[in-house]
Amino acid sequence: MSLLVVGTLAYDTIETPAGRAEEVLGGAATYFSYAASFFGPVRLVGVVGEDFRKEDRALLADRGVDLAGISVAKGKSFRWSGRYEGDMNVAQTLDTQLNVLEQYRPKVPASFRDSRFVFLANSPPAIQESVIDQVAPGALVVMDTMNLWIDTARADLARLLRRVDALFLNDQEARMVSGEPTLIRAGRAILTLGPKVVIVKKGEHGAFLFSKDFFYAIPAYPLEVVTDPTGAGDTFAGGVMGYLAHAGKVDEAHWKRAMLYGSVIASFTVEAFSLGRLRRIGREEVDARFRDLLRFTAPP
Amino acid sequence: MSLLVVGTLAYDTIETPAGRAEEVLGGAATYFSYAASFFGPVRLVGVVGEDFRKEDRALLADRGVDLAGISVAKGKSFRWSGRYEGDMNVAQTLDTQLNVLEQYRPKVPASFRDSRFVFLANSPPAIQESVIDQVAPGALVVMDTMNLWIDTARADLARLLRRVDALFLNDQEARMVSGEPTLIRAGRAILTLGPKVVIVKKGEHGAFLFSKDFFYAIPAYPLEVVTDPTGAGDTFAGGVMGYLAHAGKVDEAHWKRAMLYGSVIASFTVEAFSLGRLRRIGREEVDARFRDLLRFTAPP
Numbered sequence: 014m015s016l017l018v019v020g021t022l023a024y025d026t027i028e029t030p031a032g033r034a035e036e037v038l039g040g041a042a043t044y045f046s047y048a049a050s051f052f053g054p055v056r057l058v059g060v061v062g063e064d065f066r067k068e069d070r071a072l073l074a075d076r077g078v079d080l081a082g083i084s085v086a087k088g089k090s091f092r093w094s095g096r097y098e099g100d101m102n103v104a105q106t107l108d109t110q111l112n113v114l115e116q117y118r119p120k121v122p123a124s125f126r127d128s129r130f131v132f133l134a135n136s137p138p139a140i141q142e143s144v145i146d147q148v149a150p151g152a153l154v155v156m157d158t159m160n161l162w163i164d165t166a167r168a169d170l171a172r173l174l175r176r177v178d179a180l181f182l183n184d185q186e187a188r189m190v191s192g193e194p195t196l197i198r199a200g201r202a203i204l205t206l207g208p209k210v211v212i213v214k215k216g217e218h219g220a221f222l223f224s225k226d227f228f229y230a231i232p233a234y235p236l237e238v239v240t241d242p243t244g245a246g247d248t249f250a251g252g253v254m255g256y257l258a259h260a261g262k263v264d265e266a267h268w269k270r271a272m273l274y275g276s277v278i279a280s281f282t283v284e285a286f287s288l289g290r291l292r293r294i295g296r297e298e299v300d301a302r303f304r305d306l307l308r309f310t311a312p313p
Numbered sequence: 314m315s316l317l318v319v320g321t322l323a324y325d326t327i328e329t330p331a332g333r334a335e336e337v338l339g340g341a342a343t344y345f346s347y348a349a350s351f352f353g354p355v356r357l358v359g360v361v362g363e364d365f366r367k368e369d370r371a372l373l374a375d376r377g378v379d380l381a382g383i384s385v386a387k388g389k390s391f392r393w394s395g396r397y398e399g400d401m402n403v404a405q406t407l408d409t410q411l412n413v414l415e416q417y418r419p420k421v422p423a424s425f426r427d428s429r430f431v432f433l434a435n436s437p438p439a440i441q442e443s444v445i446d447q448v449a450p451g452a453l454v455v456m457d458t459m460n461l462w463i464d465t466a467r468a469d470l471a472r473l474l475r476r477v478d479a480l481f482l483n484d485q486e487a488r489m490v491s492g493e494p495t496l497i498r499a500g501r502a503i504l505t506l507g508p509k510v511v512i513v514k515k516g517e518h519g520a521f522l523f524s525k526d527f528f529y530a531i532p533a534y535p536l537e538v539v540t541d542p543t544g545a546g547d548t549f550a551g552g553v554m555g556y557l558a559h560a561g562k563v564d565e566a567h568w569k570r571a572m573l574y575g576s577v578i579a580s581f582t583v584e585a586f587s588l589g590r591l592r593r594i595g596r597e598e599v600d601a602r603f604r605d606l607l608r609f610t611a612p613p
Binding site for chain 1 (some may be wrong): 350453493497498515518519521529533539566567570573607608609611612613
């Protein structure tokens with residue numbers, strides 16, 4: 014079924030213990046759509062500046078990402094610069110230049126409005142909510158968020174939470190949103206705020222899925238080398254949503270398979286800067302790690 | 314089959330965000346043997362001082378822990394004092410008084426020498442090795458260690474590793490022993506040093522088991538409240554070894570079940586100071602959480 018993502022496209026400059034990458038393709042919607050494209054077509058809504066490179070457009074288009082929802086605005090594309098140190102679990106933002114993002118309000122093209130699966134990548138909650146009003150009712154709406162909006166836009170976030178089906182957030186954000194110190198309490202508390210499914214991302218420690226019907230815990234795919242964690246969360250979400258949209262079902266078994274696929278795609282993401290590793294693999298490599306992860310967690 | 318543990322009995326004074334406990338029963342062998350006693354009898358070798366309380370002896374004896382290997386030495390029992398802050402993953406040691414432990418060299422009673430499963434709780438590696446020479450050949454010998462010995466007794470540790478079947482250590486220790494930054498590399502590297510099984514404990518993030526035949530990843534049992542992490546690792550090991558020794562088999566399915574049981578017993582341990590929570594539960598509560606954990610990790 015049709016999958017829509019609304020979010021950022023960016024150029025990132027990143028330092029990690031493994032090295033440095035300058036002005037590489039990034040952004041939540043970029044990462045999400047590339048990850049989801051392993052499972053089927055994706056529709057992308059976002060904004061870029063006049064400096065957005067042709068080859069980056071082509072990279073996404075060649076993967077079956079429909080770019081009809083990309084606006085080109087006067088000025089430069091969004092830029093983010095960050096550094097990872099030590100255990101690489103938390104990025105330290107060095108610089109953020111909103112550029113074309115500053116005045117942007119997402120417009121979902123008419124041809125995208127019938128999307129049955131909608132992902133609202135991290136943005137101010139009011140902007141995320143404006144997307145829901147532009148798509149046909151009945152879509153499965155899933156959102157991501159970040160600590161900044163939990164701190165500065167609580168009321169908007171609370172309203173948005175009542176309108177989404179599922180929420181991705183990391184462990185620290187789950188504690189912030191809920192005010193609960195342990196993840197099991199936090200996940201359950203967030204279920205009472207609106208979403209029917211809450212997915213808590215724990216980086217190298219895997220992820221939890223909470224719903225009223227079941228709880229599911231998976232480890233991250235164990236990696237020998239971690240080069241750059243940027244995009245891990247967005248490609249995790251892209252793998253989850255790409256799998257669900259392509260399968261067209263959202264029952265317990267499908268959510269579980271989606272979590273494993275998300276974890277697998279994220280594992281490739283962090284093995285190189287930008288989309289470097291994902292660009293070198295196909296569905297076979299994804300399925301091989303999916304089977305690995307099933308084996309690593311196979312019950313006695 | 315018969316299970317022997319050699320290690321410390323202690324009185325602990327502990328501060329955590331949840332409160333403070335003074336002079337409570339602790340020590341690796343205490344925690345291990347209480348945990349293992351959920352599955353069958355345990356033989357304990359260790360030393361206490363003249364101040365060791367009758368009720369603490371009775372507590373263990375009533376659980377089927379054979380105390381024939383406990384020496385009572387002139388002086389005071391071993392004391393440890395520590396504090397946990399923030400995420401409670403690491404204890405800060407405030408004070409260590411070796412007392413009777415200082416001169417102690419473990420003596421395995423003749424009646425314990427035929428033990429088929431032997432656990433060497435954390436001690437200087439040379440002392441741990443002296444125990445191997447006192448038990449009949451062919452026992453499954455499993456050890457724990459700590460950062461102190463990795464730093465200060467490398468050669469002894471390397472010799473000991475070549476004589477044990479399995480090793481428990483935490484994530485930080487696995488990186489120290491192997492010099493590898495990621496756990497998957499660390500685990501594999503340690504397998505080349507002697508042990509056929511390496512179990513890496515990751516606290517609230519679960520545990521990994523490495524062997525040449527399989528890799529197994531489990532999450533920790535998700536807890537609503539964490540009161541005191543002291544003893545979590547020792548009761549995890551106690552649950553693992555207690556289950557294995559009682560089942561009498563050490564194939565893949567048994568190691569996996571043992572890991573889940575270890576995780577479950579550790580989850581009860583951290584819900585109260587000392588043995589407070591473990592004392593209030595029976596095998597039924599353990600089996601209920603074991604089933605929970607199987608359900609939480611059940612594949613799609």
